[in-house]
Amino acid sequence: MQAAVLRGYGQALDLVERPALTPGPDQVVVQVKACGVCGSDVFLRKGGFDSVLPIVPGHEAAGVVARIGPGVDGVREGDPVALYYIEHCGECSMCSIGRVNMCLSVRRMGVEYDGAFASEVLVPARNIIPVEPEDDLAAVAVLTDAVATPYHALVRIADVQPGMTVVVFGIGGIGSNAVQVAAHLGCDVIAVSRSPAKLELAEQLGARVLVSAADDAGDVVEAVRAAAGPGGPPIVVQTVGSAEVDAQAVAAVGIGGQVLLIGSSVSPFSIRAVDLIWKEASVHGSRGFVPDDIREVLALHRSGVLIVDHLLGRQRPLSEANEALDDLEAGRVLRSVLIP
Incomplete structure (x- = not known):
């Protein structure tokens, strides 16, 4: 697999080859089909987050299930999916009232664990949101965050x-x-x-x-x-x-x-x-969103109420992740979408 890695704040991302990912219990490997380049990724590169380095950025993503770990049900290999970027316990006081974006043991994809500026990403099964086969996965990616x-x-x-x-x-x-x-x-x-x-x-x-x-x-x-x-x-x-x-x-x-x-x-x-x-x-x-927000904006997009054409005009290969970040920081685009 390929991944764009941030090794130090203020540095360019390195495109590297890594071994294919192996899912553990209750985990899923997703083949990334699209990942939006967000202002938070620029903020990360500047050192705005107390991140874990080196890190693969990218949290606004969609793809296809590639491999499934033990104990995972409700999703099959080949299914198209959106990704929820916040790893949450499901049991703490915040999760128990549905505020999983504020989980007391929160870990964020692309900040505390490797994200989707890559050809594959490993995520908890509970972070998978199935989408429709006819959905445009680039549109799904930007809907999940932007x-x-x-x-x-x-x-x-x-x-x-x-x-x-x-x-x-x-x-x-x-x-x-x-x-x-x-x-x-x-x-x-x-x-x-x-x-x-x-x-x-x-x-x-x-x-x-x-x-x-x-x-x-x-x-x-x-x-x-x-x-x-x-x-x-x-x-x-x-x-x-x-x-x-x-x-x-x-x-x-x-x-x-x-x-x-x-x-x-x-x-x-x-x-x-x-x-x-x-x-x-x-x-x-206002910190991010919860999975139901993704489901609801997906439904609104399918009905034609919300559009994303203005976010999809600049699509780049993964090898141009640095250029995509530079474009966003300079205000030349509203979004770029990386297509691994």
């Missing part, structure tokens, strides 16, 4: 309702899908981006108001609040890995509103307690 992540934030964390105003800061791989998920849920969407092309995409995906973030930060906040109307926006989704934009999102949220932080940044930003108290506003982190 779409399921904002879906989780809007549906599970914020419980958004039709008619709410939702502001989305950043129209990248996550933010563009926050726009279309919010629009599908019947929300009035305000999109914020520095890029005219990305604002145009946001409009195509359902945004009603477009705000250019190329202006002064204070002007951006005022434009958002003016567009949202009296009281300000009830939901603000922050998908940019920037402390400056974190602060803008908090400043923009309306009375009784919620800020949903999805974009990862290790830099601090300032916030005054009085600004939250006076508005009775709250700030929530």
Whole structure:
């Protein structure tokens, strides 16, 4: 098998040959057919995660079951599958209430154990989500994260309702899908981006108001609040890995509103307690998604409600993993998809 390995933070990935993987009890080897290149992979390469090195990145994946370990049922060799990237115990206090993304013994594919920038990946059987034979596995791959992540934030964390105003800061791989998920849920969407092309995409995906973030930060906040109307926006989704934009999102949220932080940044930003108290506003982190989020966005995609064409325009072989990471970091793409 082939794998792209990160040996040190800030370094290029090495493409290496490794022995074929052997599944143990309750494990499955999946032949990777597609793996999305996500902002989290760029964050990993920079050293943003306390990872285990060397590591094979890649967590946004789909493929075909290649080999099955003892004790595995419900799936057969040759079955097409989506992969859930969080290894979870199924028994702790978080797992027992369905919050498996917050498992107390969590291990993440591509961070704590080898991921899907490879021709094969070894995963726990409980992380396998069967899909339909007619599903496009490149589309399945990006749905598992780029779409399921904002879906989780809007549906599970914020419980958004039709008619709410939702502001989305950043129209990248996550933010563009926050726009279309919010629009599908019947929300009035305000999109914020520095890029005219990305604002145009946001409009195509359902945004009603477009705000250019190329202006002064204070002007951006005022434009958002003016567009949202009296009281300000009830939901603000922050998908940019920037402390400056974190602060803008908090400043923009309306009375009784919620800020949903999805974009990862290790830099601090300032916030005054009085600004939250006076508005009775709250700030929530939203961490990934749960398996049911994947199942639900897959169903919405099959029905034609959610699209992923904007995520599939740049597909590369595994040997170009470094170029795919560079493209994403430079903002040249919303997503690249590696096809081993």
